Amino acid sequence: MTNLPEGLTEQDVAGFCARAFPDRHNRRIGAMKRLSSRQHEVVAFRLRWNTTSGDYDESLVARRYVSTLSWWRPDDMGKAQREATVSSWLYEQGFPAPEVYLREFSPIGDVVLFSRIPGEDWAASGRSFRDVVRPHVDQFAKLLASLHSVQPTENILSVIPRVTLISALANLTALAIQIGEPSLRQAVDRAMTHAYMVDEADPVLLHG
Numbered sequence: 501m502t503n504l505p506e507g508l509t510e511q512d513v514a515g516f517c518a519r520a521f522p523d524r525h526n527r528r529i530g531a532m533k534r535l536s537s538r539q540h541e542v543v544a545f546r547l548r549w550n551t552t553s554g555d556y557d558e559s560l561v562a563r564r565y566v567s568t569l570s571w572w573r574p575d576d577m578g579k580a581q582r583e584a585t586v587s588s589w590l591y592e593q594g595f596p597a598p599e600v601y602l603r604e605f606s607p608i609g610d611v612v613l614f615s616r617i618p619g620e621d622w623a624a625s626g627r628s629f630r631d632v633v634r635p636h637v638d639q640f641a642k643l644l645a646s647l648h649s650v651q652p653t654e655n656i657l658s659v660i661p662r663v664t665l666i667s668a669l670a671n672l673t674a675l676a677i678q679i680g681e682p683s684l685r686q687a688v689d690r691a692m693t694h695a696y697m698v699d700e701a702d703p704v705l706l707h708g
Contacts, residue, residue, distance in 0.1 A: 507534075508543050508608070513562055516613050517547050520602035524549035530557075539567035540579075544616060559616035561598070564609045580610035582659045586705070587614065589656055595647065648704045662703055665695050 510529050517527055524547070532545040541564040548557040565580045580603060590597035598614035605611075622632040652660070663671075669692050676685035 507541050508562055508564055508611075510545075512608060512611075513543065513545055516562055516602055516604065516611065517560075519604070520613050521547070521549070524556075526550040535561070537563075540565050559618075560601070561614045561616045562611060563614065564611045566609065578659065580605075580612050584612045585659045586656060589653065590647075593650060595643070644707060647707065650705065652703065652705055656705070657703070660705070664700060665698055666692075669695055 510532055513532065514527065514529050517524070517529070521527065526549055528548045530546045530548060532543060535542040535544050543562045543564075545560055545562070546557050547560055548555065550556075563580075563583075568575050568577055568579075584600045584603040587597045588600045591599050596617060598617055600612060600614055602613035603611070604613075622629070625632060669688050672688045673685055673692075676682070676688060
């Protein structure tokens with residue numbers, strides 16, 4: 501196995517799996533690798549185990565929430581709880597969301613154990629992002645429209661921020677100032693001149 505940078509270890513991952521899957525006997529961790537992420541530590545691996553009817557394996561992802569920076573607030577401390585709750589609900593609704601097996605807060609951080617959604621690494625194809633994405637735009641737009649039309653339940657509303665257009669733009673202004681990005685602040689100022697002409701609607705889930 502390739503040596504991994506300091507962070508989540510194979511022993512950490514094995515512990516998560518022991519607590520998430522106590523009935524999976526003779527568990528082994530394999531093919532562990534780090535995935536690129538802008539804010540958090542993400543590790544993909546395969547979990548293998550034995551049953552009386554044969555051997556099984558599953559692709560899983562462990563995500564340790566490190567950064568508190570989010571699109572709507574620069575000190576967001578509730579990401580793990582929110583993503584675990586919302587992902588579980590979306591999975592139950594039939595959306596292409598990962599199944600959540602474990603959410604655990606410990607001295608090493610806030611960690612969620614997800615199933616890994618099957619797919620292809622477009623970055624390895626050698627094609628441009630535009631060429632890879634173009635065939636999927638219509639399907640993705642329909643999926644987002646379906647997401648926005650679903651009425652969130654009370655347990656979902658309790659973990660997600662209620663953000664109006666005005667407050668979202670104000671937060672972006674504060675973020676632009678914090679990161680020193682004048683072009684973002686100018687763009688938000690232009691949008692703010694039209695924001696008060698937009699009627700507010702009932703809350704829906706938005707993909708942040």
